[in-house]
Amino acid sequence: MRNLSQYQNLIYLPNYVSKNQKNEILKYLSTLYPIWEMRFSNSNPPPAGEPNRQLLRPVYWLGNWQFACLNYYHPPQGLQNRCVLGEEYPNVLARMVYEIEQMVHQKFSPKDIPDRWHLNTCLINYYGNKNVNGEMVDCARVGEHKDFEPGPVASISFGERALFQFVKSAGKSQKSEVILQQWLDDCSLQIFGGDKFKKQLFHRVQRVEEKGGVFENLNTEDFQTRRINFTFRFVPDEHIKPFRKLPENLRADLGSYVEALATKSDYWRSQI
Numbered sequence: 581m582r583n584l585s586q587y588q589n590l591i592y593l594p595n596y597v598s599k600n601q602k603n604e605i606l607k608y609l610s611t612l613y614p615i616w617e618m619r620f621s622n623s624n625p626p627p628a629g630e631p632n633r634q635l636l637r638p639v640y641w642l643g644n645w646q647f648a649c650l651n652y653y654h655p656p657q658g659l660q661n662r663c664v665l666g667e668e669y670p671n672v673l674a675r676m677v678y679e680i681e682q683m684v685h686q687k688f689s690p691k692d693i694p695d696r697w698h699l700n701t702c703l704i705n706y707y708g709n710k711n712v713n714g715e716m717v718d719c720a721r722v723g724e725h726k727d728f729e730p731g732p733v734a735s736i737s738f739g740e741r742a743l744f745q746f747v748k749s750a751g752k753s754q755k756s757e758v759i760l761q762q763w764l765d766d767c768s769l770q771i772f773g774g775d776k777f778k779k780q781l782f783h784r785v786q787r788v789e790e791k792g793g794v795f796e797n798l799n800t801e802d803f804q805t806r807r808i809n810f811t812f813r814f815v816p817d818e819h820i821k822p823f824r825k826l827p828e829n830l831r832a833d834l835g836s837y838v839e840a841l842a843t844k845s846d847y848w849r850s851q852i
């Protein structure tokens with residue numbers, strides 16, 4: 581198996597983020613209060629026979645918030661009422677995103693970059709151990725999936741390294757085939773795009789090393805974080821709505837999340 585850096589439409593830079601930038605980003609993260617979301621809601625109930633479930637990790641979104649119970653942005657059918665206008669990037673991230681966008685335009689073929697593509701959406705994933713009835717349970721992984729936002733996706737990692745894999749899915753009953761994998765290191769940047777990596781293959785985080793490094797001051801409730809990942813994506817601006825423009829039933833579904841966010845964030849307070 582080759583490693584990611586030898587492929588087209590894939591970039592891996594192990595020491596992309598400087599120490600100063602990392603410190604600035606961690607300082608910013610200490611001001612955020614990530615939340616635990618449920619996958620489903622009253623308007624979007626789980627499939628018959630399945631219980632609702634909490635996501636494996638706390639999350640925070642910048643730019644726009646794709647609440648799990650709204651089913652995430654999923655063209656061509658799932659465009660409306662999936663993306664709720666969120667907080668702007670802090671300067672340190674805005675500058676980094678600008679540089680990454682330039683890099684994409686230099687290194688990727690124009691056919692793999694949609695019109696008006698810019699990385700206006702950021703998911704912050706916290707990976708680590710969850711307190712389940714007093715026992716710390718490792719849930720530092722993400723199952724195989726695709727990111728349906730159009731165009732290249734960029735990912736920045738901090739903390740313990742993660743085993744990131746592109747896989748050919750074999751359905752639920754069989755093991756997926758690993759096509760290529762890369763350990764994502766502290767301060768690394770990964771960018772992937774094009775049909776093969778966005779449309780054909782799935783990707784997953786198989787595990788995160790546990791060498792004792794744990795982040796402090798992250799405001800993650802009942803959770804010990806040892807890795808943080810930012811994925812930057814593109815959602816066309818016309819598909820991003822302020823919270824108050826959502827239909828009433830969806831506002832009701834999101835009410836408890838937005839109220840929790842509003843207790844800690846001026847931006848979210850201004851949205852209700």
Ligand SMILES: O=C(O)CCC(=O)C(=O)O
Nearest residue numbers: 703705722727785809811
């Ligand atoms: O944590 C990572 O490296 C990848 C996260 C991911 O796959 C996603 O946010 O869609």
